[in-house]
Amino acid sequence: MKAIEIRNKHLKFFEKNGHKIIPSASLIPENDPSVLFNTAGMQQLVPYLLGEKHPSGTRLTDYQKCVRTNDIEEVGDNRHLTYFEMLGNWSLGDYFKEESVQMSFDFLTKELNIPVEKLSVTCFAGDEDCERDNLTAECWKKAGIPEERIYYFGKDDNWWIAGEEGPCGPDTEMFYDTGKPKCSEKCNPACDCGKYVEIWNNVFMEFYKGKDGKYTKLKQHNVDTGLGLERMAMLLQGKETPYEIELFAPVMEKLKELEAEENIASRRIITEHLRSSIMIINDGGRPSNVDRGYILRRLIRRMTRHLNKIGIDLEKLPEIIGVSIDSLKEMYPELVENKEKIKNILIEEKNKFTKTLKNGEREFEKVANRLKANEKDTIDGKTVFNLYETYGFPPEMTVELATESGLKVDMEDFDKLYKAHQDKSRMGSEAKFKGGLASTGEMEVKYHTATHLLNAALKVVLGDHVHQKGSNITAERLRFDFSHGAKMTDEEKQKVESLVNEYIKQDLIVEKLEMKKDEALAMGAEAMFLDKYGEDVTVYKIGDVSLEFCGGPHVTNTAKLGHFKIKKEDEISIIENNQEYLKAFRK
Numbered sequence: 001m002k003a004i005e006i007r008n009k010h011l012k013f014f015e016k017n018g019h020k021i022i023p024s025a026s027l028i029p030e031n032d033p034s035v036l037f038n039t040a041g042m043q044q045l046v047p048y049l050l051g052e053k054h055p056s057g058t059r060l061t062d063y064q065k066c067v068r069t070n071d072i073e074e075v076g077d078n079r080h081l082t083y084f085e086m087l088g089n090w091s092l093g094d095y096f097k098e099e100s101v102q103m104s105f106d107f108l109t110k111e112l113n114i115p116v117e118k119l120s121v122t123c124f125a126g127d128e129d130c131e132r133d134n135l136t137a138e139c140w141k142k143a144g145i146p147e148e149r150i151y152y153f154g155k156d157d158n159w160w161i162a163g164e165e166g167p168c169g170p171d172t173e174m175f176y177d178t179g180k181p182k183c184s185e186k187c188n189p190a191c192d193c194g195k196y197v198e199i200w201n202n203v204f205m206e207f208y209k210g211k212d213g214k215y216t217k218l219k220q221h222n223v224d225t226g227l228g229l230e231r232m233a234m235l236l237q238g239k240e241t242p243y244e245i246e247l248f249a250p251v252m253e254k255l256k257e258l259e260a261e262e263n264i265a266s267r268r269i270i271t272e273h274l275r276s277s278i279m280i281i282n283d284g285g286r287p288s289n290v291d292r293g294y295i296l297r298r299l300i301r302r303m304t305r306h307l308n309k310i311g312i313d314l315e316k317l318p319e320i321i322g323v324s325i326d327s328l329k330e331m332y333p334e335l336v337e338n339k340e341k342i343k344n345i346l347i348e349e350k351n352k353f354t355k356t357l358k359n360g361e362r363e364f365e366k367v368a369n370r371l372k373a374n375e376k377d378t379i380d381g382k383t384v385f386n387l388y389e390t391y392g393f394p395p396e397m398t399v400e401l402a403t404e405s406g407l408k409v410d411m412e413d414f415d416k417l418y419k420a421h422q423d424k425s426r427m428g429s430e431a432k433f434k435g436g437l438a439s440t441g442e443m444e445v446k447y448h449t450a451t452h453l454l455n456a457a458l459k460v461v462l463g464d465h466v467h468q469k470g471s472n473i474t475a476e477r478l479r480f481d482f483s484h485g486a487k488m489t490d491e492e493k494q495k496v497e498s499l500v501n502e503y504i505k506q507d508l509i510v511e512k513l514e515m516k517k518d519e520a521l522a523m524g525a526e527a528m529f530l531d532k533y534g535e536d537v538t539v540y541k542i543g544d545v546s547l548e549f550c551g552g553p554h555v556t557n558t559a560k561l562g563h564f565k566i567k568k569e570d571e572i573s574i575i576e577n578n579q580e581y582l583k584a585f586r587k
Helices: 003-016 041-049 097-111 134-143 229-236 249-258 264-282 291-309 314-328 339-373 381-391 395-404 411-417 419-424 426-432 442-462 490-505 517-523
Strands: 059-067 083-092 119-124 150-153 159-161 166-177 196-209 215-228 468-473 478-483 510-516 536-542 546-549 564-573 578-586
Touching: 003 059, 003 083, 003 097, 003 229, 041 059, 041 083, 041 166, 041 215, 059 264, 083 097, 083 229, 083 264, 097 134, 097 166, 097 196, 097 215, 119 134, 134 150, 134 166, 159 196, 166 215, 196 229, 215 229, 249 264, 249 314, 264 291, 264 314, 264 339, 291 314, 291 339, 291 395, 314 339, 339 381, 339 395, 381 395, 381 411, 395 411, 442 468, 442 478, 442 490, 442 536, 442 546, 442 564, 490 564, 510 517, 517 536
Parallel strands: 119 150
Antiparallel strands: 059 083, 083 215, 119 166, 159 166, 166 196, 196 215, 468 478, 478 578, 510 536, 536 546, 564 578
C-alpha cells in the first residue's frame, strides 16, 4: 500500500467517524519560539488542547509535515529520517480512552488489514503522579488484543509531554510484530532488537505540567494521536527500510546509477536530506547562519559532501532534484509550482559550499595525516575551530570526517573556543530550541494580541503592502517579522509606536468570530499562512483596527496591554525581499 493511500484511508476513516479534516500546518512554526520546526501535529492545536474552542469542532484529523533535528548525524542508517509525515486525530474534550482505542484498532485491522496477531500494545504502569492505566488495557482487551500482548511501562515509555512543561498524560502505543525471532525470553515492545516496531501513539492528555514540575488536571480531557506514515508504508509494503518505499526509491536508484563509489549510507543521506531540504524550502525556509536557516544549510552541505564523496558530478544535482520532486508530487502537488524556486535555492547553496568543501577536506586530510604520523587519535578543539574560522568548514562536518577516519574530536575544547558563536552551531540551536511548546501565560497572551495591533499600525504608516511573515513570542519579549522594501526611518518607527499605544488607550474590544474561510476573506480578514486554515476558521476583530485569522488566545480588550515600546530593529536581506525584525517590549 502506497503512502498516499494510507494517508487517504486515515483521513477518510476519521472523517467517517465524525472528525473534521484540517490542513497541515507549515513546517515553519507560527508564534512558537520553543522549536525550530513543527515537530508534531499537536503543535498548531496547543490553544485548543488548553480549552480554546476550535472552529472546526471537537473532533479533528489531519496529516502534519514534521522536521526533527536531533538525529541528523544518524541519518544514513536504516531508519532515521529528518523530515517525516505524521497522521493524527484529536478529541478536544470529546471522546476519551474507550473510543480512541476502538477506532485505532478498527483502522489498523479493518482499513489497513493488519492481522490482530501482528499487534501488541503498551499502557502506563502508574506512579505517584498518575495511577496505572487499567482502563486502557481493558479497552484493548474488549477490542480484541489478548492480555498476553498488553504490556505496562513507566513514564520513560508511556507518558508524553513536549519539552519540560505543557499538556501531557499517559499514552498507549501500538507495535507491529515484524516476525523476527525474539532476541531473548524477555523480548517485548520496549526492546530495540527490531522484532517490534512502534506504529501509533495515542496520548490521553488530562494533565498540565507546570514550570514547578507539578501536575494539575486540565479542564478538559483530550486525545492526541500520531502515526508515522513512512514507517507504516514500509511495514505494509514488506520493506526493510523506509528508503525502499516509493517516496525514496527513485532517488536511491538514480544515485546508484550515477555514483562512482558504492556507498548505501551516502545514498540514504543524500536522498533524505534532499527531501527534507525541498520540503523546508517549499514552506518558506531559507539557508542562513542562524536557527532554522542553519539547519537547512547544514542539510544541504551534508548532502553536497556525500554527493562528492561517492563521486557524483555536482552538476547532476538539478536532475536529482527533479527525480525527488517527481516522487513527491502526488503527496505534495505544490512542489511542482515551486520547483524552479526550490532548484535555484539548492543549487545556489551548493555552489557556495563547493569551494569551502574542497578547501576544508584538503586541510582536514593534512590534520589527519599529521595525527596518524605522530600516533595520535584526537583532533583538538583549536584545530576544529581554525577549520571553521579560516576555511568556513562546519564543526559537525569535521566530526563526521573524523569518525570516518577513526579519529576522535575534543569537542569540549572546541565548545569553549566557539562560545561566542554558539547560537550558530548545532549545540546552540539545540540549547535554545530544546523542544516543547510555547507557554501561554499572561505575557505571551498580551504579546500575541499586540502583534495584531503592530501589523495594523505598520500598514497605516508604511502601506498596505506590509504583511506579517512570522513572529517569535516569549514571556520576555515579542519579535515581529514583516515584509517591507526598505529599512524604517526613526520617524516611521516613532509613528508606529505611537499608533499602537493609541490603539491600546482606546480600550478596543477584542472579538472572537467563527465563520467560513470564504466569508472571512470577503470581510477582508488577513492571514499569514492561508493554506493552513480549513473551511471553518476563527477570526479576531479588534475594533475597526484589525481583522485577522488567528487561533488565539488573546486579551479581551486592548487596555490590558499596557505600554508598547519598540526596542530594536534589524534588517536582513533574503532572496525574495527584505524582512525587518522589530523587538517590542512592554515596560
